Amino acid sequence: MDSLTLIVVLCTVMWYVIDNLKDNIWGGLTYSNYITIGASAIGSFALSFGYSLDLLNALGLVPQVSPLGQVITALTMMGGSALVSEVVDKLRAKI
Numbered sequence: 001m002d003s004l005t006l007i008v009v010l011c012t013v014m015w016y017v018i019d020n021l022k023d024n025i026w027g028g029l030t031y032s033n034y035i036t037i038g039a040s041a042i043g044s045f046a047l048s049f050g051y052s053l054d055l056l057n058a059l060g061l062v063p064q065v066s067p068l069g070q071v072i073t074a075l076t077m078m079g080g081s082a083l084v085s086e087v088v089d090k091l092r093a094k095i
Helices: 003-026 032-050 067-094
Strands: none
Touching: 003 032, 003 067, 032 067
């Protein structure tokens, strides 16, 4: 599987898992947003470093996987999961 495709798929799966956990476990807490951010950070860094995902390498900007690229990938996955969450929430509101 292409690295870029893998990053997008893992980001979407991470969002799905975190969204379901948020709804079922910590959604009613007053500080649930912070728990969601923490879970997203832990998940994205674990996936990025665990699978050696590098967005810069996937785009062909650098020849090999680097720690900086993995950190950029993890931060992008954190933001990407939030973006996917907002889009799905807006779609749910329209349906």
